[in-house]
Amino acid sequence: MSKPSLPQGTRDFGPDTVRKRNYILNTIRNVFELYGFQPLETPAMENLDTLMGKYGEEGDKLIFKILNNGLDHADKKNQARTDFEKVLEGKNAKGITERALKYDLTIPFARYVAMNHAQLSYPFKRYQIQPVWRADRPQKGRYREFYQCDADVVGSTALLNEVELACIYNDVFSKLGIKNYELKINHRKILTALAEVCGGAEKMMDITLAIDKLEKIGIVKVKDELSQRGLAAEQINIIEKYLNISGSNKEILTGLNSLIGNTETGKKGIEEVSYVLNNLKPQTFNLKPDPTLARGLNYYTGIIFEVKAPAEIKIGSIGGGGRYDDLTGLFGVPGIPGVGISFGVDRIYDVMEELNLFPADVHIGTQVLFFNLGDAESQAAFGLMQQLRQKNIRCELYHESSKFDKQFKYAEKKNIPYIIIIGEKELKENTCTIKNLSASQQETIAVNNLGNYHFASS
C-alpha cells in the first residue's frame, strides 16, 4: 500500500485552521447580512456548457472537468473512442465529459438568476461562500481548491451598489484588523476610451492585458509587449501618457479627463468613478483610482475593484470585483445588470497569520474539562457537566480515570481554560474545585452554585 497523500494543490484543515478560517468567514458573513444580502449555495459541479467560454481562453483550460461514468458500457464503447479522439485534439466531447467543478461563484450565480429570473424580486442581493476549483499549477498563495466569498447585486444599475460594496470591503477588513490594504478602483469604460483614443477600439483586450502588468514588469516591458501585440509607436505613446497619470485622487481624475474626457465612453467612466469616490471618504477607505487596474475576467463592463494586501506581504490581490451589464445574457436572459465583489479567503487567512491578527480566543473550543477521578466521582461530574451544557457551557469529562498529570496535559493541549475537580473530598462535601488554568487560581464552591459560576470566555 502506498503512503496516503493529497491531490496536488489541496489541503486538509485541522481544528485550529478551521477555527481561524471560520472566524474570517463569520466576520464576512455577518457584514454581508448587515447589508441585506441573502445566502445562496450552488452545486460543486455545473454542466460544462455553463462554464466554458466564460473565463477567456486561459480560463477554459483551468476548468476541472469530470469524466463521465459508464464509458466502459458495451453500447457506448465506440462512441467513447471517437469522442476521445476529439478530446485529444483539445476539443470537448460530451460523450467523455459533460460536467465540471465550478471555477468561481459568479457564473453559477448568473446561471441561477437566469433560471429563476421570474421568481426573484429585484434588486436581488445574494452572498455565497463556497469552495471553487482551478486546474492551475499551485504555488505560494495559489491552490487548486479554495474558498471564495462573493456578494452580488443584480437587477440594479444604481451606483449606490458600488458604494455599498466598497463599504463592505472596508467593514470586513477593519473588523479583521487588516489596516493597510488598498482598495483600487477603475472603470472598464476608461480602458475602452483609451483604446478608442489610440484608434484601436478592437485592441482593448491587448491593451488592458499589457498595462495590467505595469507594476510587475515596468513601463519598458509593457511597451515591448504592446508593440508585440501590434500597436503602433504613436499609440504606445498615448498609452504611456495614460500610465504616467498619478498623484492624488483628484489629480488622477483630472489627468484622465484631459486624455480621454473628450470621448463619450471616457467621460461616462470618469463620472462614475468620481461618483463613488465622492460618496465615500477615500482617506478612511484607502480607496484609490488606478487607471492601470484591468482585471482579467472579460465579463466586466463598468466599475472594477481590486483589493491589494498590505504591501509588506507579497501575496497580491485578496479580493476583487466589478460591474457586469449583462451577465445573464450569456444564459439567454438579457437585461439583468449586476455588480459584485469577492473575498479571497485563503489569502486573507495567510495575511492574518503573517500579521498575527487572529484573536487568542479563537482557539477555545471546550471551556471546561471535568477531571475523572473514579467511578462515583465521574458519575457526579457527569451530572454536573450535563447541567452546564444545558446552560450552553461547552464542556467534557476526561474519558477515563487517570493521573492528574495526564488530565492537565489534555486540558492544556486542547486550550481548555477551566478544569473542575471532583474527587473523594469534594464528593463527600458536595463541592467542586474550579481551577482557571491560565491564571493558576482555584476555588472550591458548593455544587449548587456551579450553575451560576461565571466562566470567562478567554
Place this chain on the structure above:
RNA sequence: GUAGCCAUAGCUCAGUUGGUUAGAGCAUCAGAUUGUGGUUCUGAGGGUCGUGGGUUCGAGCCCCAUUGGUUACCCCA
C-alpha cells in the same frame, strides 16, 4: 503547458573529498510524581536515506531514469 530547486525518524533539519554501526532538536511513550499542569531531569521506541537502475573495493553523498513536493513564468483569489 515551460523552467529552476528539493526529497534523510511522526515534524524541522545536520550528515565533511565517496570510507566503520546515519545524528540532533521538537513531538510521542514511560519513569522521577497515587490530589495539582506549563519549567526541569532520566530513559525508551522510532530509518529499505522517495523509488528503480548504474559507477565504485565501498554510495545518504556521484551519474541516469522515475515519482512526489516546491518556486517562478503564463494566468489568477
